[in-house]
Amino acid sequence: MKLIKLIAVFLIINFSALGIGSWLMNNGPRSAWYTTLNQAPWTPPGWAFGVAWTSIMVCFSIYMAYLYLKTPTTKVILLFGVQFMLNVIWNYIFFNQHLIGLGLAVIVALTLVVAAFLLVFKNELKLKTLLIAPYFVWLCIATSLNAYILFNN
Structure with missing residues (x-):
């Protein structure tokens, strides 16, 4: 029962982060600024971001x-x-x-924090460590997208 309650708490916190982040981006992915940028050829379609973040936050919670x-x-x-x-x-x-360059620094830092979760606690969680792998993989992709925009615009 304690596990279920903790999962619920982390779901609320993690989806709150997504909600706050979405609010702060001010329609960013659909803005003229973003849509006119030279984006990486491997940029996923818009719908993939919602699916990815939903899955990631469930697993991370x-x-x-x-x-x-x-x-x-x-x-x-x-x-x-x-x-x-x-x-x-x-x-x-x-x-x-x-601020694309500062954004790259922030997303690299975020990727390193998630990597720390992956590596530091692997002995405690063993196979359950795989639950954070989608977050790490997605951040590697997102970091590459941010870097591409920085270096090609």
């Missing part, structure tokens, strides 16, 4: 619930908080403020 049950430490909560802030702020920096 389950991962965080298991991790918090196994390792309820300040380190886990701080790392989660840093991940939350970086995830939210990237939308504002990139889409709202059009």
Whole structure:
């Protein structure tokens, strides 16, 4: 029962991050600024972002619930908080403020934080570590998209 409650809490927090980030981006992906940029040929269609982020946050919420049950430490909560802030702020920096270089720095930092989750806690979570893999893979793709825009515009 405790696991279910923790999953629900992390789902609420993680989907709140997506909601706040979406609000902060101010219609960014559909803005004239973004649509006229030279984008990477491997940029997924718009609908893929919603599907990807929904799947990622469900998996990440389950991962965080298991991790918090196994390792309820300040380190886990701080790392989660840093991940939350970086995830939210990237939308504002990139889409709202059009600061592509700073956006790249933020998304690289976010990728490193998620990699830290993947590597630091793998012994505690063993096979459940795979639940965070989609987040890491997606961030690698998103980082490449941000970098492409920076270097080709």
